[in-house]
Amino acid sequence: MQEHLRSEVIVGGGPRRPRTIAGADVAYDDDRGRCFAAVVVTSVPGMKVVEQVTAESAVAFPYAAGLLAFREGPPLLAAFAKLHRRPGVIIFDAHGIAHPRRFGLASHLGYLLDVPSIGCAKSIFVGKPLKLNEQAGSTAALIDAGECVGAAVRTRTGVRPVYVSPGHRVGRRRAVELVLHAVTRYRIPEPLRLAGILARRCKREASTAPRA
DNA sequence: GCGACAG
DNA sequence: ATCTTGTCGC
Numbered sequence: 001m002q003e004h005l006r007s008e009v010i011v012g013g014g015p016r017r018p019r020t021i022a023g024a025d026v027a028y029d030d031d032r033g034r035c036f037a038a039v040v041v042t043s044v045p046g047m048k049v050v051e052q053v054t055a056e057s058a059v060a061f062p063y064a065a066g067l068l069a070f071r072e073g074p075p076l077l078a079a080f081a082k083l084h085r086r087p088g089v090i091i092f093d094a095h096g097i098a099h100p101r102r103f104g105l106a107s108h109l110g111y112l113l114d115v116p117s118i119g120c121a122k123s124i125f126v127g128k129p130l131k132l133n134e135q136a137g138s139t140a141a142l143i144d145a146g147e148c149v150g151a152a153v154r155t156r157t158g159v160r161p162v163y164v165s166p167g168h169r170v171g172r173r174r175a176v177e178l179v180l181h182a183v184t185r186y187r188i189p190e191p192l193r194l195a196g197i198l199a200r201r202c203k204r205e206a207s208t209a210p211r212a
Numbered sequence: 213g214c215g216a217c218a219g
Numbered sequence: 220a221t222c223t224t225g226t227c228g229c
Contacts, residue, residue, distance in 0.1 A: 026219080028220055035220095063220070065217040072219070096214045103218050104218070163218090 002012070002069075002103040011097060014116045014170030014178065015141050018042070018088025020050055021182050023191025024079070024109075025093045026072045028059060029207055034118055035059050036206065037075035038199035040191050041087050047182060047190040054202045055079040065125065066100050073199040080113060087115060089170065089178055091192050095119040098142055098150040098165035100126055110168030113195035117167030119150070119173045120192060132161055139176050151176050159187045 003035030022041045029035070040052045055078035061071040072094070096106035096119030104125070110117025129152035134171040136157040142165070150165025153176055166175045182189035188196070 026220085028219090030221070063219060065219085068218055099218080106218095119218085121218050123218065125216095 014174040022087035023195035025195040034201040037079040053082040069105040096165040096167035106167030
């Protein structure tokens, strides 16, 4: 499926100044076999929460490197279905084209939702980054099989970089630019950070409630 | 055959 | 991803 859909991905363009940016993440409760997807939409100047939704469901697919979209895609789509507005762009806690088949979760969901999307992962899956400076805002190309699939981005001085790659309908430069615009005072861009917090809170409240 | 391997 | 004790820094 990935090898087939990869040709549908558009690497290029993307909003220069979107009105909103969304972050999407998933938390798991291994004991109960349940997962909690969360989407947080923030305003672009200020990164304040405009809307947020969550969706609980059963974990229906195991974790397997390269197939993350089959595990987290369904839960995330359920959450997006509850969203009342369409984000200008979505940042996922995963890779976009910086993937073995150039079709990571960010590309897959951006394609299905037909919304500009960006992959922002905390570690490298494929490729090797060029020399990255310590200064916040620094970037270095992420090279895989001789091609630039994304970039290592230093969102804050003195912290490990995040790895940004185009998902769908966004170019490499624009992807990095948008991620940096979404960063406030933490390593992780605000919408994504808030989505992670919301997903974990949703899980905690569900596990604290009386069991079925 | 061995090492790597998003979350 | 989740767990878990302590430490560092603003």
